[in-house]
Amino acid sequence: xxxxxxxxxxxxxxxxxxxxxxxxxxxxxxxxxxxxxxxxxxxxxxxxxxxxxxxxxxxxxxxxxxxxxxxxxxxxxxxxxxxxxxxxxxxxxxxxxxxxxxxxxxxxxxxxxxxxxxxxxxxxxxxxxxxxxxxxxxxxxxxxxxxxxxxxxxxxxxxxxxxxxxxxxxxxxxxxxxxxxxxxxxxxxxxxxxxxxxxxxxxxxxxxxxxxxxxxxxxxxxxxxxxxxxxxxxxxxxxxxxxxxxxxxxxxxxxxxxxxxxxxxxxxxxxxxxxxxxxxxxxxxxxxxxxxxxxxxxxxxxxxxxxxxxxxxxxxxxxxxxxxxxxxxxxxxxxxxxxxxxxxxxxxxxxxxxxxxxxxxxxxxxxxxxxxxxxxxxxxxxxxxxxxxxxxxxxxxxxxxxxxxxxxxxxxxxxxxxxxxxxxxxxxxxxxxxxxxxxxxxxxxxxxxxxxxxxxxxxx
Ligand code: AMP
Ligand code: ZN
Numbered sequence: 046x047x048x049x050x051x052x053x054x055x056x057x058x059x060x061x062x063x064x065x066x067x068x069x070x071x072x073x074x075x076x077x078x079x080x081x082x083x084x085x086x087x088x089x090x091x092x093x094x095x096x097x098x099x100x101x102x103x104x105x106x107x108x109x110x111x112x113x114x115x116x117x118x119x120x121x122x123x124x125x126x127x128x129x130x131x132x133x134x135x136x137x138x139x140x141x142x143x144x145x146x147x148x149x150x151x152x153x154x155x156x157x158x159x160x161x162x163x164x165x166x167x168x169x170x171x172x173x174x175x176x177x178x179x180x181x182x183x184x185x186x187x188x189x190x191x192x193x194x195x196x197x198x199x200x201x202x203x204x205x206x207x208x209x210x211x212x213x214x215x216x217x218x219x220x221x222x223x224x225x226x227x228x229x230x231x232x233x234x235x236x237x238x239x240x241x242x243x244x245x246x247x248x249x250x251x252x253x254x255x256x257x258x259x260x261x262x263x264x265x266x267x268x269x270x271x272x273x274x275x276x277x278x279x280x281x282x283x284x285x286x287x288x289x290x291x292x293x294x295x296x297x298x299x300x301x302x303x304x305x306x307x308x309x310x311x312x313x314x315x316x317x318x319x320x321x322x323x324x325x326x327x328x329x330x331x332x333x334x335x336x337x338x339x340x341x342x343x344x345x346x347x348x349x350x351x352x353x354x355x356x357x358x359x360x361x362x363x364x365x366x367x368x369x370x371x372x373x374x375x376x377x378x379x380x381x382x383x384x385x386x387x388x389x390x391x392x393x394x395x396x397x398x399x400x401x402x403x404x405x406x407x408x409x410x411x412x413x414x415x416x417x418x419x420x421x422x423x424x425x426x427x428x429x430x431x432x433x434x435x436x437x438x439x440x441x442x443x444x445x446x447x448x449x450x451x452x453x454x455x456x457x458x459x460x461x462x463x464x465x466x467x468x469x470x471x472x473x474x475x476x477x478x479x480x481x482x483x484x485x486x487x488x489x490x491x492x493x494x495x496x497x498x499x500x501x502x503x504x505x
Pocket of ligand 2: 073074075255280
């Protein structure tokens with residue numbers, strides 16, 4: 046099956062046609078590791094995971110590279126503030142970043158190179174740009190002369206009128222209203238980390254790392270490049286300028302950008318007190334599957350407004366989907382056959398997914414199956430229908446990954462532990478009883494105490 050997706054470059058939804066056979070080479074801009082990832086960042090990484098799973102599901106072979114920005118203005122600033130070496134800081138947050146990805150069930154890309162370990166490739170590109178006369182030196186730094194690249198602005202569609210020849214910018218991030226010659230290499234500054242290279246002693250600008258890492262690991266021309274929309278300008282515009290002049294041709298076919306996450310309709314910021322990380326939501330007791338579901342259920346081209354109400358709703362939805370699947374697994378068989386409708390809805394799920402990752406629409410077909418089965422009465426469904434429903438939900442779960450396929454039957458061992466705990470409570474040995482509650486929880490079950498009894502439930 047073919048997948049189509051919105052390409053920022055052409056401003057059209059296009060069918061993905063790999064450069065080589067069935068292989069799609071994907072470059073995803075990765076995290077800047079100077080602090081915990083916030084939930085805005087994580088929305089992007091969940092989207093990237095959904096995209097990768099969709100491509101694989103559609104039958105493509107996928108090879109994905111994602112950089113780790115372990116040196117840039119932000120990393121250096123924070124390491125000064127905390128008075129720790131920048132490598133110590135970046136390694137710590139890189140580790141926490143991968144922990145977040147794993148908790149959110151995001152698949153780890155095939156390669157995750159660190160910027161600081163790819164300096165020779167960056168230097169090679171900078172040398173070539175100097176030789177071609179599109180880069181120039183000034184006070185030990187090296188800048189890219191954007192007036193010399195005729196296609197400058199083709200991705201972000203900036204107004205060329207605003208280009209001010211010769212005006213330079215040294216910081217890594219700046220806005221679209223102020224396009225300037227940007228730094229490829231920054232001359233060493235007192236106390237700042239630096240690298241001694243053939244283009245001087247200093248450190249790379251932020252944009253050059255993605256040109257270098259994608260070139261080294263994916264070659265001169267690859268298929269897909271992803272990032273959040275804030276990266277379109279200047280980061281990706283500058284990347285195109287660097288890579289296309291270095292390689293002498295177009296280097297990326299499809300530019301895919303996901304929209305931002307807002308909190309209560311506002312930009313997330315520490316000063317507004319609406320800045321959340323995965324850990325802060327976990328500490329408030331929210332399930333990570335609910336967070337994953339909330340992020341994945343919004344279309345990547347729409348802004349996602351995060352509220353605690355929406356997170357609670359996502360938690361209820363995940364529980365309802367799991368309860369449904371558990372009831373299907375435990376159902377007695379009847380004689381109503383709904384296999385053809387279920388198969389039709391499953392087809393629709395993937396048809397919408399493959400069409401610009403329209404997952405919101407896909408999920409609506411999953412709920413159609415739930416409604417249909419509930420309306421007919423689960424115990425009235427034929428054995429074949431029950432099997433087809435489970436097969437469909439397994440295929441949906443290849444993408445959404447929030448369903449556990451276990452029957453609601455409580456294992457004997459759990460029942461025994463729960464009974465033992467109940468006796469301990471009766472003996473007022475609360476400490477030992479609590480230990481057992483924790484043990485039961487680690488096995489995936491929770492106990493709810495009632496007045497004179499208790500019930501055991503699966504932990505979603
Ligand atoms: P950074 O760690 O700042 O380099 O960002 C990592 C990724 O998160 C980039 O692709 C950004 O575009 C993306 N991103 C940053 N802020 C948000 C946000 N509020 N919502 C969604 N994605 C974001
Ligand atoms: Zn990048």
